């Protein structure tokens with residue numbers, strides 16, 4: 001049976017956090033590094049510890065309480081495993097596995113990220129070889145600084161820093177909200193044998209959707225030491241907040257309440273209330289905060305009257321939209337916001353000056369089915385949810401579509417190729433043709449990588465010496 005003491009805490013529970021530091025490193029002295037790992041491992045927070053701390057203090061969404069625990073978790077990239085001599089692929093078909101190929105080598109072709117060309121949004125550090133990611137969570141800057149110093153002291157000159165980035169939850173009533181202002185971190189799948197009860201609207205997924213080697217994991221030909229590990233996809237996503245808000249205000253239908261158009265892009269109002277439950281006005285914003293109510297809905301696969309097909313929440317979890325089960329495409333999300341609140345100057349000029357956004361992190365047992373699939377096959381893809389094909393072989397437009405091209409890209413994270421047009425099918429009086437052109441991306445990928453987060457016992461047995 002699954003032992004929660006052995007699985008890193010961020011995977012199954014989520015490390016409780018108000019702040020989180022991500023330390024990206026390169027291994028310089030592999031054998032010395034492996035010796036130092038022995039000393040580092042006791043600092044690693046297990047799922048049991050994360051769970052106890054969550055109960056005792058505050059939950060992973062930053063609810064109030066006294067946090068006692070500094071969380072530390074650890075993961076290797078493909079290049080990191082290579083560096084230690086563990087060259088065997090973690091899947092039977094490495095040529096089709098994004099983890100094996102690395103995000104750096106594939107993000108441009110797979111996601112239209114601007115890595116090398118097309119105004120080069122990626123930070124140079126993410127174009128270097130990153131071997132490991134160590135992340136540290138805590139209640140305040142002192143906890144983070146103290147713990148990071150401890151980790152740095154243990155690893156010493158065996159590693160070199162590539163990049164250190166830090167996230168923090170937003171202040172005051174924006175605590176659970178990302179920088180565009182939307183309540184985030186609401187909908188997560190429940191994991192069989194880990195989560196006890198379902199919230200309304202929640203579904204159990206097999207452990208193997210997240211953990212390698214457990215029932216439901218479709219991966220084949222994996223080394224046995226990968227049991228109870230998970231793949232971590234990380235993305236550094238900058239958000240252009242005033243520019244986004246101006247566009248949303250400009251497109252908002254005149255008679256509609258403020259932020260209606262934004263809610264159509266996201267699939268929820270800023271409060272967190274699902275559009276399906278409040279399609280024209282957010283008349284009871286308390287729904288958004290209430291876990292008994294805020295996830296209890298489905299989409300009607302034949303209609304986008306209540307919520308556009310291409311809304312972010314619908315694209316990334318098309319509950320009810322397609323006939324096949326989408327269980328293999330579920331992920332658990334563990335993101336945190338980074339950057340400061342808008343400055344008076346930014347508010348006045350309506351231009352982003354300071355970098356802010358989301359340090360996106362999610363777990364899955366197959367990157368190709370999880371993050372990679374969601375971003376590429378759903379979010380970036382104009383034709384998803386796919387049209388039915390008629391007997392004559394031609395697509396039958398979904399009712400309400402303005403043409404046969406499909407519902408468009410995810411207005412929040414969908415990325416077009418260079419010169420491509422981002423557009424979304426929304427019935428909007430300001431665009432009578434039905435397709436709303438999204439002039440630019442307000443979420444910009446500046447880098448990322450795929451990692452493997454091993455079980456704590458295998459970190460000891462396989463990697464430390």
Ligand code: N7H
Nearest residue numbers: 178182183184185186187237313316317358374375412443
């Ligand atoms: Fe999203 N946003 O504020 O607009 N996301 N997301 N996301 N996201 C969700 O239910 C947002 C990103 C998913 O089960 C909510 O937690 C922003 C990436 C999935 O119904 C909001 C960024 C990927 C869900 C946002 C961003 C996903 C989800 C609703 C980037 C994966 C659950 C609150 C800056 C490829 C859907 C909630 C469900 C929900 C926002 C990134 C995936 C408000 C701003 C990169 C699976």
